[in-house]
Amino acid sequence: MTIGDISLVLVGAGKMGGAMLSGWLDMGLNPANVTVIDPGLPQEMNQLAEQKGFRFIATPYGIVCPDVVVVAVKPQVMDKVLPTLKSLVGASTVVISVAAGTPVSAFKAHLGEEALVVRAMPNTPAQVGRGMTAAFASHGVTASMRTLTAALLSSMGMFVWVESEGQIDAVTAISGSGPAYVFHMVEAMASAGEALGLDAETAGILARQTIVGAGELLHQSALPAATLRKNVTSPGGTTAAALNVLMAEQGGLGALMEKATAAARDRSIELSK
Numbered sequence: 001m002t003i004g005d006i007s008l009v010l011v012g013a014g015k016m017g018g019a020m021l022s023g024w025l026d027m028g029l030n031p032a033n034v035t036v037i038d039p040g041l042p043q044e045m046n047q048l049a050e051q052k053g054f055r056f057i058a059t060p061y062g063i064v065c066p067d068v069v070v071v072a073v074k075p076q077v078m079d080k081v082l083p084t085l086k087s088l089v090g091a092s093t094v095v096i097s098v099a100a101g102t103p104v105s106a107f108k109a110h111l112g113e114e115a116l117v118v119r120a121m122p123n124t125p126a127q128v129g130r131g132m133t134a135a136f137a138s139h140g141v142t143a144s145m146r147t148l149t150a151a152l153l154s155s156m157g158m159f160v161w162v163e164s165e166g167q168i169d170a171v172t173a174i175s176g177s178g179p180a181y182v183f184h185m186v187e188a189m190a191s192a193g194e195a196l197g198l199d200a201e202t203a204g205i206l207a208r209q210t211i212v213g214a215g216e217l218l219h220q221s222a223l224p225a226a227t228l229r230k231n232v233t234s235p236g237g238t239t240a241a242a243l244n245v246l247m248a249e250q251g252g253l254g255a256l257m258e259k260a261t262a263a264a265r266d267r268s269i270e271l272s273k
Protein backbone atom coordinates (compact mmCIF):
# COMPACT_ATOMS: atom_id res chain seq x y z
CA MET A 1 0.00 0.00 0.00
CA THR A 2 1.38 3.45 -0.89
CA ILE A 3 0.54 6.75 0.80
CA GLY A 4 -1.79 7.53 -2.15
CA ASP A 5 -3.99 4.52 -1.33
CA ILE A 6 -4.42 5.09 2.42
CA SER A 7 -7.81 6.07 3.83
CA LEU A 8 -7.09 8.38 6.73
CA VAL A 9 -9.10 10.14 9.43
CA LEU A 10 -7.36 13.01 11.23
CA VAL A 11 -8.86 13.89 14.60
CA GLY A 12 -7.74 17.41 15.51
CA ALA A 13 -6.27 19.62 12.76
CA GLY A 14 -4.56 22.25 14.88
CA LYS A 15 -0.89 23.17 14.74
CA MET A 16 0.49 19.61 14.73
CA GLY A 17 -2.36 17.81 12.97
CA GLY A 18 -2.53 20.58 10.36
CA ALA A 19 1.26 20.51 9.81
CA MET A 20 1.18 16.75 9.25
CA LEU A 21 -1.82 16.89 6.94
CA SER A 22 -0.23 19.63 4.78
CA GLY A 23 2.92 17.52 4.55
CA TRP A 24 1.02 14.32 3.65
CA LEU A 25 -1.08 16.04 0.99
CA ASP A 26 2.10 17.43 -0.57
CA MET A 27 3.59 13.92 -0.47
CA GLY A 28 0.68 12.38 -2.40
CA LEU A 29 -2.02 11.51 0.15
CA ASN A 30 -5.27 11.51 -1.84
CA PRO A 31 -7.63 14.23 -0.42
CA ALA A 32 -10.60 12.10 -1.49
CA ASN A 33 -9.48 9.49 1.08
CA VAL A 34 -9.11 12.00 3.93
CA THR A 35 -11.64 13.04 6.57
CA VAL A 36 -10.76 15.63 9.19
CA ILE A 37 -12.75 15.68 12.43
CA ASP A 38 -12.40 18.96 14.32
CA PRO A 39 -15.19 21.01 15.91
CA GLY A 40 -13.03 24.15 15.85
CA LEU A 41 -11.27 23.79 12.51
CA PRO A 42 -8.71 26.61 12.23
CA GLN A 43 -9.14 29.11 9.38
CA GLU A 44 -6.02 27.88 7.50
CA MET A 45 -7.42 24.34 7.52
CA ASN A 46 -10.77 25.58 6.15
CA GLN A 47 -8.86 27.16 3.29
CA LEU A 48 -6.79 24.02 2.75
CA ALA A 49 -9.98 21.91 2.71
CA GLU A 50 -11.45 24.21 0.03
CA GLN A 51 -8.27 24.10 -2.05
CA LYS A 52 -7.55 20.38 -1.78
CA GLY A 53 -11.05 18.97 -1.43
CA PHE A 54 -10.81 16.78 1.65
CA ARG A 55 -13.87 16.31 3.81
CA PHE A 56 -14.13 17.85 7.25
CA ILE A 57 -16.71 17.32 9.92
CA ALA A 58 -17.18 18.42 13.53
CA THR A 59 -17.96 15.02 15.03
CA PRO A 60 -17.39 11.46 13.80
CA TYR A 61 -20.20 10.08 11.67
CA GLY A 62 -20.46 8.01 8.52
CA ILE A 63 -16.88 6.73 8.68
CA VAL A 64 -16.19 3.02 8.85
CA CYS A 65 -12.86 1.32 9.40
CA PRO A 66 -10.34 3.65 7.76
CA ASP A 67 -6.80 2.30 7.36
CA VAL A 68 -5.45 4.94 9.72
CA VAL A 69 -6.88 7.19 12.43
CA VAL A 70 -4.44 9.91 13.50
CA VAL A 71 -5.28 11.49 16.86
CA ALA A 72 -3.83 15.00 17.26
CA VAL A 73 -5.89 16.62 19.99
CA LYS A 74 -4.58 18.01 23.27
CA PRO A 75 -4.01 15.36 25.95
CA GLN A 76 -6.42 17.28 28.19
CA VAL A 77 -9.44 16.54 25.91
CA MET A 78 -8.47 12.93 25.17
CA ASP A 79 -10.93 11.39 27.64
CA LYS A 80 -13.75 13.27 25.90
CA VAL A 81 -12.58 12.49 22.35
CA LEU A 82 -11.61 8.81 22.56
CA PRO A 83 -15.06 7.36 23.38
CA THR A 84 -16.43 9.07 20.22
CA LEU A 85 -13.89 7.19 18.07
CA LYS A 86 -14.74 3.65 19.17
CA SER A 87 -17.34 3.09 16.43
CA LEU A 88 -15.06 4.08 13.56
CA VAL A 89 -11.99 2.07 14.56
CA GLY A 90 -12.00 -1.37 12.91
CA ALA A 91 -9.98 -4.54 13.42
CA SER A 92 -7.52 -3.48 10.71
CA THR A 93 -7.35 0.22 11.61
CA VAL A 94 -4.10 1.49 13.03
CA VAL A 95 -4.59 4.33 15.52
CA ILE A 96 -1.63 6.71 15.52
CA SER A 97 -1.57 9.14 18.42
CA VAL A 98 0.77 12.12 18.45
CA ALA A 99 -0.39 13.38 21.84
CA ALA A 100 2.26 14.05 24.45
CA GLY A 101 1.76 12.03 27.58
CA THR A 102 -1.33 9.97 26.65
CA PRO A 103 -0.30 6.31 27.11
CA VAL A 104 -1.32 3.35 24.95
CA SER A 105 -3.33 2.08 27.95
CA ALA A 106 -5.64 5.12 27.74
CA PHE A 107 -6.42 4.31 24.08
CA LYS A 108 -7.09 0.66 24.88
CA ALA A 109 -9.28 1.63 27.83
CA HIS A 110 -11.58 3.60 25.49
CA LEU A 111 -11.23 1.76 22.16
CA GLY A 112 -10.92 -1.81 23.44
CA GLU A 113 -7.95 -3.99 24.41
CA GLU A 114 -7.64 -5.21 20.81
CA ALA A 115 -7.11 -1.66 19.43
CA LEU A 116 -3.91 -1.38 17.42
CA VAL A 117 -2.16 1.72 18.71
CA VAL A 118 1.04 3.48 17.68
CA ARG A 119 2.32 6.32 19.84
CA ALA A 120 4.22 8.76 17.67
CA MET A 121 5.96 12.02 18.48
CA PRO A 122 6.43 14.28 15.45
CA ASN A 123 7.42 17.94 15.35
CA THR A 124 6.15 20.96 13.43
CA PRO A 125 8.94 21.03 10.76
CA ALA A 126 6.88 18.14 9.35
CA GLN A 127 4.96 20.90 7.60
CA VAL A 128 7.94 21.54 5.31
CA GLY A 129 9.09 17.93 4.97
CA ARG A 130 11.85 18.32 7.57
CA GLY A 131 10.10 16.68 10.50
CA MET A 132 11.62 14.30 13.04
CA THR A 133 9.24 11.62 14.24
CA ALA A 134 9.81 8.68 16.56
CA ALA A 135 7.15 6.09 17.29
CA PHE A 136 6.40 3.11 19.50
CA ALA A 137 4.16 0.29 18.21
CA SER A 138 2.08 -1.42 20.89
CA HIS A 139 1.41 -5.15 21.10
CA GLY A 140 -0.58 -6.51 18.14
CA VAL A 141 0.49 -3.93 15.54
CA THR A 142 1.38 -6.14 12.58
CA ALA A 143 4.46 -5.89 10.35
CA SER A 144 2.34 -4.52 7.49
CA MET A 145 0.83 -1.87 9.79
CA ARG A 146 4.33 -0.91 10.92
CA THR A 147 5.31 -0.55 7.26
CA LEU A 148 2.24 1.60 6.56
CA THR A 149 2.89 3.75 9.64
CA ALA A 150 6.56 4.17 8.77
CA ALA A 151 5.63 5.19 5.19
CA LEU A 152 3.22 7.83 6.47
CA LEU A 153 5.47 9.21 9.19
CA SER A 154 8.67 9.16 7.13
CA SER A 155 6.93 11.08 4.32
CA MET A 156 7.22 14.22 6.43
CA GLY A 157 10.92 13.96 7.30
CA MET A 158 13.02 11.46 9.25
CA PHE A 159 11.44 8.62 11.15
CA VAL A 160 12.70 6.10 13.74
CA TRP A 161 11.04 3.43 15.87
CA VAL A 162 11.71 3.26 19.61
CA GLU A 163 11.38 -0.06 21.38
CA SER A 164 9.79 1.02 24.67
CA GLU A 165 6.88 3.33 25.36
CA GLY A 166 8.83 5.09 28.12
CA GLN A 167 11.31 6.41 25.55
CA ILE A 168 8.56 8.55 24.01
CA ASP A 169 8.84 10.89 27.02
CA ALA A 170 12.51 11.54 26.17
CA VAL A 171 11.70 11.88 22.46
CA THR A 172 9.07 14.48 23.33
CA ALA A 173 11.62 16.44 25.36
CA ILE A 174 14.24 16.42 22.56
CA SER A 175 12.64 16.47 19.11
CA GLY A 176 8.94 17.01 19.85
CA SER A 177 9.43 20.22 21.80
CA GLY A 178 12.88 20.90 20.31
CA PRO A 179 11.85 23.26 17.49
CA ALA A 180 10.57 25.68 20.17
CA TYR A 181 14.03 25.73 21.78
CA VAL A 182 15.56 26.68 18.44
CA PHE A 183 12.94 29.37 17.76
CA HIS A 184 13.62 30.74 21.22
CA MET A 185 17.32 30.82 20.35
CA VAL A 186 16.41 33.16 17.46
CA GLU A 187 14.50 35.37 19.91
CA ALA A 188 17.38 35.33 22.41
CA MET A 189 20.00 36.12 19.75
CA ALA A 190 17.84 38.96 18.37
CA SER A 191 17.45 40.48 21.86
CA ALA A 192 21.17 40.10 22.46
CA GLY A 193 21.84 41.88 19.14
CA GLU A 194 19.65 44.76 20.27
CA ALA A 195 21.51 44.91 23.58
CA LEU A 196 24.72 45.22 21.55
CA GLY A 197 23.32 48.26 19.72
CA LEU A 198 21.66 46.89 16.56
CA ASP A 199 18.14 48.07 15.71
CA ALA A 200 15.39 45.51 16.34
CA GLU A 201 14.71 44.76 12.66
CA THR A 202 18.37 44.19 11.75
CA ALA A 203 18.97 42.09 14.87
CA GLY A 204 15.90 39.97 14.00
CA ILE A 205 17.07 39.40 10.41
CA LEU A 206 20.61 38.46 11.50
CA ALA A 207 19.41 36.05 14.19
CA ARG A 208 16.80 34.33 12.01
CA GLN A 209 19.01 33.94 8.94
CA THR A 210 21.88 32.64 11.08
CA ILE A 211 19.70 29.80 12.40
CA VAL A 212 18.25 29.14 8.92
CA GLY A 213 21.77 29.00 7.43
CA ALA A 214 23.18 26.86 10.22
CA GLY A 215 20.20 24.47 9.93
CA GLU A 216 20.62 24.19 6.17
CA LEU A 217 24.37 23.60 6.56
CA LEU A 218 23.67 20.84 9.08
CA HIS A 219 21.15 19.40 6.62
CA GLN A 220 23.48 19.46 3.61
CA SER A 221 26.77 18.57 5.31
CA ALA A 222 27.80 15.09 6.40
CA LEU A 223 30.06 16.59 9.09
CA PRO A 224 29.13 16.24 12.78
CA ALA A 225 27.78 19.34 14.55
CA ALA A 226 30.97 19.53 16.62
CA THR A 227 33.09 19.82 13.45
CA LEU A 228 30.81 22.49 11.98
CA ARG A 229 31.15 24.38 15.29
CA LYS A 230 34.95 24.06 15.23
CA ASN A 231 34.97 25.36 11.62
CA VAL A 232 33.54 28.67 12.91
CA THR A 233 35.88 28.91 15.87
CA SER A 234 39.26 30.57 15.29
CA PRO A 235 41.68 29.92 18.18
CA GLY A 236 41.64 32.93 20.46
CA GLY A 237 38.95 34.58 18.34
CA THR A 238 35.44 35.94 18.91
CA THR A 239 33.55 32.62 18.68
CA ALA A 240 35.88 31.05 21.25
CA ALA A 241 35.12 33.96 23.58
CA ALA A 242 31.36 33.31 23.28
CA LEU A 243 31.71 29.52 23.50
CA ASN A 244 33.70 29.86 26.73
CA VAL A 245 30.46 31.20 28.19
CA LEU A 246 28.03 28.86 26.38
CA MET A 247 30.09 25.70 27.01
CA ALA A 248 30.99 26.43 30.64
CA GLU A 249 30.42 23.39 32.85
CA GLN A 250 28.62 25.50 35.43
CA GLY A 251 25.76 27.58 34.04
CA GLY A 252 26.53 26.82 30.37
CA LEU A 253 24.04 25.79 27.70
CA GLY A 254 24.70 22.05 28.27
CA ALA A 255 23.59 22.22 31.90
CA LEU A 256 20.65 24.47 31.02
CA MET A 257 19.55 22.13 28.20
CA GLU A 258 19.69 19.14 30.55
CA LYS A 259 17.52 21.00 33.03
CA ALA A 260 15.05 22.17 30.37
CA THR A 261 14.67 18.76 28.71
CA ALA A 262 14.30 17.02 32.09
CA ALA A 263 11.42 19.43 32.81
CA ALA A 264 9.80 18.53 29.45
CA ARG A 265 10.31 14.79 30.08
CA ASP A 266 8.82 15.11 33.59
CA ARG A 267 5.80 17.00 32.23
CA SER A 268 5.28 14.26 29.63
CA ILE A 269 5.27 11.65 32.41
CA GLU A 270 2.93 13.79 34.50
CA LEU A 271 0.45 14.13 31.60
CA SER A 272 0.22 10.34 31.35
CA LYS A 273 -1.15 10.01 34.91
Ligand SMILES: NC(=O)C1=CN([C@@H]2O[C@H](COP(=O)(O)OP(=O)(O)OC[C@H]3O[C@@H](n4cnc5c(N)ncnc54)[C@H](O)[C@@H]3O)[C@@H](O)[C@H]2O)C=CC1
Pocket residue numbers: 011012013014015016017018037038039040041042072073074075077080081098099100101121122123124176177
Ligand atom coordinates in the same frame (compact mmCIF):
# COMPACT_ATOMS: atom_id res chain seq x y z
N1 LIG B 1 2.50 21.56 18.49
C1 LIG B 1 3.53 20.73 18.43
O1 LIG B 1 4.67 21.12 18.12
C2 LIG B 1 3.36 19.28 18.77
C3 LIG B 1 2.17 18.80 19.31
N2 LIG B 1 2.04 17.46 19.60
C4 LIG B 1 0.79 16.97 20.15
O2 LIG B 1 -0.23 17.24 19.20
C5 LIG B 1 -1.47 17.40 19.88
C6 LIG B 1 -2.15 18.66 19.39
O3 LIG B 1 -1.33 19.77 19.71
P1 LIG B 1 -1.42 21.13 18.87
O4 LIG B 1 -1.65 20.80 17.45
O5 LIG B 1 -0.25 21.92 19.26
O6 LIG B 1 -2.75 21.76 19.52
P2 LIG B 1 -3.85 22.67 18.81
O7 LIG B 1 -4.64 23.28 19.91
O8 LIG B 1 -3.21 23.55 17.80
O9 LIG B 1 -4.76 21.62 18.02
C7 LIG B 1 -5.71 20.80 18.65
C8 LIG B 1 -6.90 20.70 17.71
O10 LIG B 1 -7.81 19.76 18.28
C9 LIG B 1 -9.12 20.22 18.00
N3 LIG B 1 -10.09 19.58 18.87
C10 LIG B 1 -10.48 19.95 20.13
N4 LIG B 1 -11.46 19.13 20.56
C11 LIG B 1 -11.68 18.22 19.57
C12 LIG B 1 -12.56 17.12 19.41
N5 LIG B 1 -13.45 16.79 20.37
N6 LIG B 1 -12.51 16.40 18.28
C13 LIG B 1 -11.62 16.71 17.30
N7 LIG B 1 -10.78 17.78 17.37
C14 LIG B 1 -10.80 18.50 18.50
C15 LIG B 1 -9.02 21.73 18.21
O11 LIG B 1 -10.11 22.42 17.58
C16 LIG B 1 -7.67 22.03 17.55
O12 LIG B 1 -7.80 22.36 16.17
C17 LIG B 1 -1.18 17.45 21.38
O13 LIG B 1 -1.56 16.25 21.94
C18 LIG B 1 0.33 17.63 21.44
O14 LIG B 1 0.87 16.96 22.55
C19 LIG B 1 3.03 16.56 19.34
C20 LIG B 1 4.21 16.98 18.81
C21 LIG B 1 4.50 18.36 18.52
Ligand SMILES: O=C(O)[C@@H]1CCC=N1
Pocket residue numbers: 100172176177
Ligand atom coordinates in the same frame (compact mmCIF):
# COMPACT_ATOMS: atom_id res chain seq x y z
O1 LIG C 1 4.16 21.26 24.16
C1 LIG C 1 3.62 20.16 24.03
O2 LIG C 1 3.09 19.59 25.00
C2 LIG C 1 3.63 19.50 22.67
C3 LIG C 1 4.34 18.16 22.69
C4 LIG C 1 5.62 18.37 21.95
C5 LIG C 1 5.48 19.70 21.37
N1 LIG C 1 4.37 20.28 21.72
